[in-house]
Amino acid sequence: MFRRLAPISQAVSFEFEGRPMTAEKGESVALALLASGIQSCRDSVVSGEPRGPYCLMGACFECLVVIDGVPSCQGCQVEVKAGMRVVRQSGARSMDEATPS
Template identity: 55%
Template structure:
């Protein structure tokens, strides 16, 4: 399990993952917050449907793609959590039309 090792500097923010409210720390990326919440997998691949989770945490690998506030295929490791954010996992390829 990923757990916090220090008190941190900022306060708390709340966001929604798959519709459930999750507490994160201010400054967490969405990927870090999801991991801290105990989840390892965030999507399945368009090619084979295999499960995937955050891998590089620096914007290189594009494994942590999630839907954020209705926008699919966002890099969860490059987006800082904001209060009330709606984060969803993705199954296969995204929908094209809204």
């Protein structure tokens, strides 16, 4: 399990699956979830098995989440912001959904 080496000094509040969470300012969504004990952030589109952040540098796409209603966001590439709403990504994104801007 991941843990922070120092206490949070500049807290940012966000929500994951409706639960309030706290992150350090500047952390990625994936890191904030791991540090909060969340190990799975999406389900495999093939097997449905839980998947979680792996490389933390944008190469593996295992950290895909829905952020503020936008699907297929790489959690390791998005800085957590105050008030952000994050939910697990379940299955593949629909081609009918809007493309993030």
